[in-house]
Amino acid sequence: MIEFDHVTRTYGPKPAVTDLSLSIPRGELFALLGPNGAGKTTTIKMLVGLLRPSRGAVRICGYDLTKEARSAHLHTGYVPDEPTLYDKLTGREFLWFIADMFGMPRHMATQKIGREIEHFELAEFCDDLTESYSLGMKQRLVFAAALLHDPDVLVLDEPMVGLDPRSVRIVKDLLRTRTQEGMTVFMSTHTLAMAEEMADRVGIMVRGQLRFLGTIAELRDHMALETTNLENLYLELTTAGPDAS
Amino acid sequence: MTGTSWWGRSGRGPQSESCRLLSVDAESRVFSRLRGTIAWETLRSMLSGARLRLALVVLLSAVFWGSLYALFYEGFSFLESIHAEVISLLFNAFFSSLMIMLVFSTAILLYGNMYCSTEAKLLLTLPARAENIFAHKFHEAMWFSSWGFILLGSPMLVAYGVVRGSPWTYYLLLLPFMVSFVVIPATLGAICCMAAVAWLGSLRMHALAILGVVVCAGAAWLGWSMFGSSPAGGGTTEWFEQVLARLSIAEQKFLPSWWLSSGLLDAAQNSTRPETRFASLLESVKFLAVLVSNGMLLQLLARWLARSCYRQGFSQLVGEMPARRQRRIAWTDEFLSAAGTARGRPLRLLLVKDLRLFRRDIAQWSQFVIFFGLLGLYFFNLRVFNYNVAYASMISFLNLAVAGLILSTFTTRFVYPMISLEGRRFWILGLLPVHRDQILWSKFLFSFFGGLLPCCALLYLSDSMLGISHSLIWVHEICCVVLCMGLSGIAVGLGARMPDLRESSPAKIAAGFGGTLCLVLSSLFIMAVVVIAATPTHLAMATRAFGGGGPPPTGILGWASGPQGTAASLLLVGFLGVIATFLPLELGLRAFRRLEP
Numbered sequence: 001m002i003e004f005d006h007v008t009r010t011y012g013p014k015p016a017v018t019d020l021s022l023s024i025p026r027g028e029l030f031a032l033l034g035p036n037g038a039g040k041t042t043t044i045k046m047l048v049g050l051l052r053p054s055r056g057a058v059r060i061c062g063y064d065l066t067k068e069a070r071s072a073h074l075h076t077g078y079v080p081d082e083p084t085l086y087d088k089l090t091g092r093e094f095l096w097f098i099a100d101m102f103g104m105p106r107h108m109a110t111q112k113i114g115r116e117i118e119h120f121e122l123a124e125f126c127d128d129l130t131e132s133y134s135l136g137m138k139q140r141l142v143f144a145a146a147l148l149h150d151p152d153v154l155v156l157d158e159p160m161v162g163l164d165p166r167s168v169r170i171v172k173d174l175l176r177t178r179t180q181e182g183m184t185v186f187m188s189t190h191t192l193a194m195a196e197e198m199a200d201r202v203g204i205m206v207r208g209q210l211r212f213l214g215t216i217a218e219l220r221d222h223m224a225l226e227t228t229n230l231e232n233l234y235l236e237l238t239t240a241g242p243d244a245s
Numbered sequence: 246m247t248g249t250s251w252w253g254r255s256g257r258g259p260q261s262e263s264c265r266l267l268s269v270d271a272e273s274r275v276f277s278r279l280r281g282t283i284a285w286e287t288l289r290s291m292l293s294g295a296r297l298r299l300a301l302v303v304l305l306s307a308v309f310w311g312s313l314y315a316l317f318y319e320g321f322s323f324l325e326s327i328h329a330e331v332i333s334l335l336f337n338a339f340f341s342s343l344m345i346m347l348v349f350s351t352a353i354l355l356y357g358n359m360y361c362s363t364e365a366k367l368l369l370t371l372p373a374r375a376e377n378i379f380a381h382k383f384h385e386a387m388w389f390s391s392w393g394f395i396l397l398g399s400p401m402l403v404a405y406g407v408v409r410g411s412p413w414t415y416y417l418l419l420l421p422f423m424v425s426f427v428v429i430p431a432t433l434g435a436i437c438c439m440a441a442v443a444w445l446g447s448l449r450m451h452a453l454a455i456l457g458v459v460v461c462a463g464a465a466w467l468g469w470s471m472f473g474s475s476p477a478g479g480g481t482t483e484w485f486e487q488v489l490a491r492l493s494i495a496e497q498k499f500l501p502s503w504w505l506s507s508g509l510l511d512a513a514q515n516s517t518r519p520e521t522r523f524a525s526l527l528e529s530v531k532f533l534a535v536l537v538s539n540g541m542l543l544q545l546l547a548r549w550l551a552r553s554c555y556r557q558g559f560s561q562l563v564g565e566m567p568a569r570r571q572r573r574i575a576w577t578d579e580f581l582s583a584a585g586t587a588r589g590r591p592l593r594l595l596l597v598k599d600l601r602l603f604r605r606d607i608a609q610w611s612q613f614v615i616f617f618g619l620l621g622l623y624f625f626n627l628r629v630f631n632y633n634v635a636y637a638s639m640i641s642f643l644n645l646a647v648a649g650l651i652l653s654t655f656t657t658r659f660v661y662p663m664i665s666l667e668g669r670r671f672w673i674l675g676l677l678p679v680h681r682d683q684i685l686w687s688k689f690l691f692s693f694f695g696g697l698l699p700c701c702a703l704l705y706l707s708d709s710m711l712g713i714s715h716s717l718i719w720v721h722e723i724c725c726v727v728l729c730m731g732l733s734g735i736a737v738g739l740g741a742r743m744p745d746l747r748e749s750s751p752a753k754i755a756a757g758f759g760g761t762l763c764l765v766l767s768s769l770f771i772m773a774v775v776v777i778a779a780t781p782t783h784l785a786m787a788t789r790a791f792g793g794g795g796p797p798p799t800g801i802l803g804w805a806s807g808p809q810g811t812a813a814s815l816l817l818v819g820f821l822g823v824i825a826t827f828l829p830l831e832l833g834l835r836a837f838r839r840l841e842p
Contacts, residue, residue: 011564045563048370052560069556073372074264084367086279088286100275101371103265112263129286149264 001026001153001184002047007056009042016042018208020056024201026152029175029185031195034205035238040188041081043205044157047186048078060153074102077146081158083138091126091133091141092117095148102149116144119174120167135162143171147178154178156187160194172198196230206238266372276373276381298761310400317404325408332405333510334493340502343398344430345460347390351434352441354386359555360442360562369559379551383435390434391427398423402509411513414526418512422533426505428540435547442562443554501536508532575604591679595687599663603695609659616651617699624707635786637711642779644707645721646771649728652696653767656736660692661763662754664740664837671746671840681837685741689830692733700725717782720811724778727818731770731825738829739763741837770825777817781810 002024009017017039024030034040045051046058049065049072058065063072085094095116099109117123120140130138139162146154154175160168175198179185189195195202196216204212204219212219219233267275291299324331359365359382368378399419406415445452497503511532514525578597582590603609624644667674667684674684704725708718743759754760785806804810 009564049556050366050369050560051563052557070266070372070374073370074266076370078370080366082363084363086283086364088283088290089279090286093282097275097279098371100278101267101272101373102263103267103271103372104263108263129290 001028001061002030002186003057003059004043004046005057005059007043007046007053007058009039009046009051010054015208017046017053017205020210022203022210022213024184024186026184027179027182028200029179029198030187031199031202032186032188032205033190033192033195033202033234037207038205038238039208040205041157042208044155044186044188047155048076049073074149075152077149077151077154079139079142079146079154079156079159081161083135083142083162085130085133085138085141087131088129090129091122091137094130094141095126095145098145098148104149112148112150116148119147120144120170136164136167139163140167143174147174150183152182152184154183154185156185156189158189159187160189160191192230192234204234204237212237269374269377272374272377273380276377280381280384297758298756301761301765306396310396313397314400314404317401318408321405321408333506334496336506336509337496337500337502339401340426340505341497341500343394344426344500344502347394347427347430348434348437349460350390351386351431352438353434354390355382355435355438356442358382358386359438360559365559369556374552375555376548376551379435379439379548379555383431383547386435387427387431390431394427395423405509406513409513410515412515412522412526415509415512418508418529418533422505422508422512422536425533425536425540426501429501429536429543432540432543432547436543436550439547439550439554439558443550443558501539504532504535504539508536575601591677592683592687592690595679595684596691599687599691603691612658613655613699616655617703620648620651620703621706624703624710635783637713638717638782638786639779641708641711641713641717641721642775642782645704645724645728645778646775648700648703648707648725649732649771649775650768652700652728653732653764653771655696656692656732657760657764657767658755659751660688660733660736661740661760662745662751663688664737664833665744665746665748665754666751681840682834685737685830685834685837688740689733689737692736693729696729696733697726700729716811720778720782720815723815724774724818727822728771728774731774731822732767734826734828734830735766735770736763738831738833739766741833741840742829744836744840766825770821773821774818777814777821781806781814784810 002022004020004022007017007020008015020039020043032040032043042051046053046065047060049069052066060072061075063075065072086097089097092113095113096109099113104112117126120143122137122140122144125133125137126141130141133141139159143159159171163171175185179200187195187199199216201213201215202219203210212222214222216230219230219237321332324335359379365378365382368381369375402419402423403416405411406419441452508529508531511525512529514522516522516525578601581593581597581600584593664685701722704721705718708721713721739759739762743762745754745757745759748754748757755763788806
């Protein structure tokens with residue numbers, strides 16, 4: 001579903017991501033962890049086609065993001081860290097715009113918009129202009145928009161920011177159900193508890209390189225430390241020297 | 246993890262059933278619907294929540310249009326009677342300079358819309374064609390950059406048609422001509438913008454700066470050669486002929502401005518013979534066809550460029566390293582921080598912070614430089630015209646009003662939103678050992694001193710060029726100080742009294758009810774100051790002109806037109822300034838002390 005093939009991205013002379021090779025199969029929930037400036041955002045931007053790799057290729061469902069961006073986007077849903085909406089559209093109008101953009105037939109769009117409004121409990125405010133929404137309401141709407149076309153791949157950048165506990169539960173349940181049904185999720189997060197609870201595999205990036213890739217259990221084995229606490233393992237890995245992996 | 250998919254079957258994915266890539270036309274229709282819905286919702290919000298602003302905009306636009314129409318009507322009537330051939334030259338000069346401005350304004354707008362906006366980030370992650378995203382953003386940019394042309398050009402062209410007694414077909418062709426003309430420079434601007442981002446990389450700012458310097462130098466040379474270096478002096482027939490000869494540089498047949506001018510002039514032909522009228526109309530339609538076909542060709546080129554390099558350019562821009570700031574502290578900041586007593590230090594530090602933000606916000610200082618620069622250029626050329634004393638005095642007071650109005654747009658656009666924006670960061674200031682009053686006073690001082698220097702200097706320039714007496718220069722300078730004080734007081738006071746703490750865009754804050762009220766009050770204040778200050782001088786001139794060399798007037802008229810009258814008017818101006826400064830400030834201070842962000 002998602003494939004990073006020897007991907008390198010530099011900002012001027014400075015490497016942000018170095019030789020990243022990663023393959024995420026269908027139905028997996030993958031969490032990308034790492035300290036600030038590790039290259040997580042660059043990786044996400046390359047995955048959604050906002051940034052092109054300096055070397056290598058990123059593919060979604062076999063489509064190269066550089067050469068076949070539109071086809072790749074057709075299979076992708078994206079929830080950015082800061083929700084982007086049109087102030088002068090209502091929530092429902094925004095969902096219709098997204099449905100139209102994905103070429104959904106009218107009857108199907110109506111049905112799916114209704115479904116997402118129900119899932120994310122948007123009914124109360126979805127006919128108001130989005131300029132009046134709180135951050136949490138905006139984030140829920142963006143989730144609804146990202147899932148509207150039943151994407152094969154869902155890319156989440158710090159997905160829980162701004163959401164209240166109930167919305168967090170809704171999102172978690174939804175992610176669980178949909179990954180079980182075949183959707184692949186690529187999530188960047190700082191919330192270790194979330195990664196521990198939800199992710200099938202985690203990747204830990206440090207200074208642009210993937211220092212660890214595997215399950216949480218594998219991480220514990222890998223680090224061979226007395227502690228089993230993910231926070232301690234993470235801190236040990238991210239503060240250690242380059243050959244710690 | 247894998248297996249039967251959640252949509253009830255295994256296989257490639259749900260897209261084959263529920264999603265598909267749209268055709269070019271279908272995608273364009275989706276974008277059109279988006280623009281239509283946004284426009285409708287914006288209009289609805291304005292009608293329900295910002296009626297005052299909408300009414301003011303409509304009213305002021307109507308007044309502006311009407312005044313321009315009257316001005317152009319008089320001008321064309323005069324030219325038609327003595328120099329009919331000049332009109333073609335003027336049209337060419339006007340449209341060619343407008344063309345250059347449209348290229349730049351569209352390029353700048355598109356740069357912001359296509360590469361720096363959050364909307365662009367959203368659209369680029371959707372399965373939309375790059376060329377359609379470009380077309381969508383181009384529509385917006387073209388509208389924003391060309392409405393001024395329509396507002397300015399339509400009264401001129403309608404007035405010309407009326408003076409010439411043009412047939413109805415002329416008026417019918419006006420809009421198609423204007424729109425098809427605007428598309429050409431706007432598309433050229435778009436092409437320059439996309440090419441610069443994609444191929445010039447980080448050198449684009451340097452290239453833009455060099456281009457800007459070249460264009461400014463060209464404009465300055467043209468301005469100087471027309472108005473500055475004329476041995477004949479301004480206003481004479483010889484000077485006029487020299488100016489016309491130099492304006493003929495704009496009459497180039499390969500320029501779209503020439504096609505527009507020629508097409509309009511042909512359409513405006515009013516012949517009594519039907520066959521001549523038809524021939525002119527046909528000729529005009531031919532020019533329209535040339536404009537339309539060239540616009541379409543350029544659009545094709547721009548769409549091809551967008552398809553080839555928009556995503557690449559966006560990626561390149563996102564991937565650029567932000568420039569590192571020097572750690573060195575500017576001397577002005579150092580001076581302001583260190584000078585004065587320890588008690589006033591917090592106030593000065595707040596001032597330094599605002600000064601730093603101003604320096605680093607290109608939108609603020611570039612507009613400041615452009616508007617005051619243009620005003621300076623106009624003032625500098627005033628000496629060419631040999632005005633008599635009364636006319637020079639009137640112009641000088643009008644210039645005072647113009648400087649005040651420009652300053653009021655800055656105080657409304659940039660100073661008024663400052664408190665609202667501070668409100669969003671209130672936790673920073675709220676935790677500092679700074680009295681809230683000091684925050685407001687620092688904004689006032691920033692605005693006052695920021696406007697004082699350029700306005701006083703510009704008015705001195707204007708008065709020197711007009712050959713105004715020293716006493717009147719002093720009157721203007723005092724008025725200027727009062728205006729800077731009052732306008733700053735109104736903007737800061739109302740900004741604190743009516744803050745919008747939820748909004749992060751200063752433009753939107755300024756466009757709200759409070760911002761509109763600020764602009765209206767500022768304009769009324771400027772008018773009051775200028776009228777009060779100008780009355781004694783012009784009363785004196787009027788009594789001299791109508792007195793016919795008789796004895797000077799006595800009584801109230803003599804008093805009002807003498808030095809006592811000037812002193813009294815200045816006192817009244819000062820009093821008005823104090824009211825305009827301290828009343829809103831006091832209201833603002835009270836509200837700001839109670840503010841709970």
